[in-house]
Amino acid sequence: xxxxxxxxxxxxxxxxxxxxxxxxxxxxxxxxxxxxxxxxxxxxxxxxxxxxxxxxxxxxxxxxxxxxxxxxxxxxxxxxxxxxxxxxxxxxxxxxxxxxxxxxxxxxxxxxxxxxxxxxxxxxxxxxxxxxxxxxxxxxxxxxxxxxxxxxxxxxxxxxxxxxxxxxxxxxxxxxxxxxxxxxxxxxxxxxxxxxxxxxxxxxxxxxxxxxxxxxxxxxxxxxxxxxxxxxxxxxxxx
Numbered sequence: 562x563x564x565x566x567x568x569x570x571x572x573x574x575x576x577x578x579x580x581x582x583x584x585x586x587x588x589x590x591x592x593x594x595x596x597x598x599x600x601x602x603x604x605x606x607x608x609x610x611x612x613x614x615x616x617x618x619x620x621x622x623x624x625x626x627x628x629x630x631x632x633x634x635x636x637x638x639x640x641x642x643x644x645x646x647x648x649x650x651x652x653x654x655x656x657x658x659x660x661x662x663x664x665x666x667x668x669x670x671x672x673x674x675x676x677x678x679x680x681x682x683x684x685x686x687x688x689x690x691x692x693x694x695x696x697x698x699x700x701x702x703x704x705x706x707x708x709x710x711x712x713x714x715x716x717x718x719x720x721x722x723x724x725x726x727x728x729x730x731x732x733x734x735x736x737x738x739x740x741x742x743x744x745x746x747x748x749x750x751x752x753x754x755x756x757x758x759x760x761x762x763x764x765x766x767x768x769x770x771x772x773x774x775x776x777x778x779x780x781x782x783x784x785x786x787x788x789x790x791x792x793x794x795x796x797x798x799x800x
Contacts, residue, residue: 720754723767728779738767
């Protein structure tokens with residue numbers, strides 16, 4: 562190695578077994594550039610790793626959101642099919658009424674005014690209850706249908722809750738959907754429930770997560786309140 566002090570460089574000769582390579586001139590600037598590259602290489606590698614990691618996390622979140630959207634689309638499609646069946650039934654009933662009105666002619670005679678009987682408040686029923694526990698994401702879903710019992714098909718409204726009750730001997734607290742403060746196992750105010758305004762029916766779904774172990778809970782209660790806050794229906798099912 563020959564040190565060139567005037568130019569601040571070195572001449573390097575590489576001697577192999579069969580052949581000599583060089584000389585190569587290496588300057589101080591080249592050595593500094595190589596040192597900077599060696600120091601920056603770990604930081605660049607770490608930056609690429611962090612970037613790829615953030616992309617993977619974003620992909621996982623997008624996959625979860627896509628699964629939720631697909632479930633919502635499937636639910637809407639099912640409700641659409643049920644509404645189509647209800648519409649066909651209503652059309653058939655309307656056609657029958659028109660035929661009866663054409664065949665029967667009545668004469669109305671006014672005699673005396675009869676007392677008006679106050680119509681009782683329409684009622685609802687809970688049907689098609691489904692309780693599913695997903696072991697992979699520790700989620701319990703309670704799906705049901707609120708159906709009007711009003712024979713005339715008038716609109717009714719109210720609020721509904723789904724309560725997850727702990728199993729006997731379990732220290733797990735009550736869980737409620739939608740989330741609301743509880744007092745003696747019941748929501749403190751009915752207005753925090755899921756609102757419904759129906760003439761026929763409406764599907765509802767309560768989601769409880771995370772539930773590490775399904776055995777921690779023993780039953781599910783479905784509560785339906787009228788618009789004025791009166792508890793009209795309470796139905797309990799064992800898990």
